[in-house]
Amino acid sequence: MLDTLLYYVAAGAGAAFQLISACHALLNKRDPRSQLGWVVVCIMLPIVGAIGYWFFGVNRIRTRARRWRARGRFRDLGEQRMQQQAIRSLSVEHPERAEEVIQLLQISERVTRRPLLGGNLVEPLYNGDRAYPAMLEAIEKAEKYIHLSSYIFNVDKSGKQFVDALGRASERGVAVRILVDAIGEKYGRPRLTRVMKRFPRARVALFLPLTLSWKSIRVNLRNHRKMVVVDGAVGFTGGMNIALRHVVSDADNEHPTADIQFRLHGPVVGALNETFLEDWFFATGEAVDWAPEAVPVAGRALCRCIKDGPNEDFERLQWILVGAMSCARESIRIVTPYFIPGRELLVAINSAVLRGVEVELILPGTSNLPYVDWACRAMLWEVLQYGAAIYWQPAPFDHSKLFLMDGFYVNVGSANLDPRSLRLNFELNLEVFDSDLADELGRHVDMLRARSTRVTLDMLDSRSFPVKLRDAAAKLFAPYL
Secondary structure, eight states: OOHHHHHHHHHHHHHHHHHHHHHHHEEEEESSHHHHHHHHHHHHSSTTTHHHHHIIIIOOOOSSHHHHHHHTTTTTTTTHHHHHHHHHHHHHHOOGGGGHHHHHHHHHHHHOOOOOOEEEEEEEEEHHHHHHHHHHHHHHHHHEEEEEEOOBBSSSSHHHHHHHHHHHHHTOOOOEEEEEEEGGGGSSSHHHHHGGGGOSSSSSEEEEEEESSSSGGGGTOOOOOOEEEEETTEEEEEEOOOOOOOOOOOTSSSOOOOOOEEEEESSSHHHHHHHHHHHHHHHOOOOOOOOOOOOOOOOOOEEEEEESSSSSSOHHHHHHHHHHHHOSSEEEEEOOOOOOOOOOHHHHHHHHHTTTTTEEEEEOOOOOOHHHHHHHHHHTTHTTTTTTTEEOOSSEEEOOEEEETTTTTEEEEEEEEEEEEISSSSSEEEEEEEHHHHHHHHHHHHHHHTTTTOHHHHHHHOOOOOHHHHHHHHTGGGGGO
C-alpha cells in the first residue's frame, strides 16, 4: 500500500514538473519554434526533457549589475559632457554622412544606454605574437590594479608567462583580480585556479562554477568576454584567449590560431573596467569601490562598449549590427570564425545587398569546430543567392571578429555571428568611429581576401548528397552550436 502511494506521489510530482516546465517555456521563449520544441521535449520525454529544459533552455540570468548601478558606483558626472563632445566631433569629421551617423548613434544609444566616449586610441595587435608582449609589458608596469577576464586561460607556454607576471605584480602590492569562465578553465591542464595558489595575494574567481548552487543550472550561459585593464590607463579587448595557439609563429604551436586583440587608451578604458567589475561582483559578491580615473585624450577614436548577454533586456549586439547594416551605403565587410546567422541577420545582409551595398564575408575554410562548419555550409546559399561575396580562408584558422562599414565604422570584440554568442554568452564588443582604424583593418581584410578562395553556389551544389544531408542535420542544432 505504501509503495503504491509513493509511486502515485512520485508520478504526480513528475507530471507536475513536466507541466510547469512546459508552461515556463510557453510563456518565456520568444521564438515560436523554440517554444514548440521545448514544450514537445518537456512533455514527450518524461522528467529528462524537463531537466534538459532547465539546464539548456532557460537563457536568462540576473547579474545584479543594475542594483549596483543604482547605488551610484559607476556614475561618472562627466559622461554626458564627453558624449556631447564626441557627437560634435563625429559630425564635423563626417559631414557628408551626417544622416547615417545620427541613425547609428540613435540605435546604439537607445540599445546600450551607454555613452559614446571621445579621445581614444585603438590599436590592433595581430596574433599573440604582438598582443601578448604588449599585455605582459602593461602588467609588468602596473602600480595599482590589474583586472583580467578571459574565457580560456591555458597554463601552457604562453599562459605561464602571464601567471608569472601576474604573480610578481601581486607580490609587489598590485591588486590582481582574474576572472575565468568555469567551463573555459577546463579546456587546459593544469587548471589556472590551482596554479595561482602559488600567489595567495592574487584573487582568482570562476564565472558560474559547476556547484550545487542555483546559478549552476545555467550551464549553457558562459562568460566569453576577454579584457585586461591596468591602472585605468591601458586596456586590451578583442577575441583572443590566453593560450599558446594564438602565437602563430611559435614552433611549438601545434594548432596555430590567428586573432586580433586591441590595445585601448583613453576614456573607454574606464568603460572596460566597469564591465569587469560588474562581472566580478556577480561572480564573487565583492563590491569594489572604484571611480573612473582621469585620463588624457589619447586619440581621435569615438568608442562605446557594448555589453551583451542573457542578463540584458534584448540581444543588444544583434540589434546594433542589424541597425548598422540598415544604415550602410557603400560596404559591409565581415570577418568571423563561426557564421550561423539567425533570420534577422540574414535579412539584414540580403537587404543591404539588394540596396546596392557591397557585402563581403571572410570565413575560415576549416574551423576548429567541424559541426559548426557543417551548419554554416547549409546556410551560405541564402546569402550567395542575392550577390554577397563569401571567401574561405586557408590555414591557419582565423579566430578574428571584425565588422567594418563604409570605411569609418568598426565593431570588434568577443562575439561571433552565431546564436550562442548573440543569445547565450556574455560578450563584450566595442563600436568605434575612426576612419584611420577602419582603413588599417580594411587593408588587413584585403590581405585576407587575397589569400582566400571565393565561394560560389556551384561549389555548394557540388557537395555529395550525404554531405548535404549531414550539413542540413547540423543546421537543426544551430541555436546551440
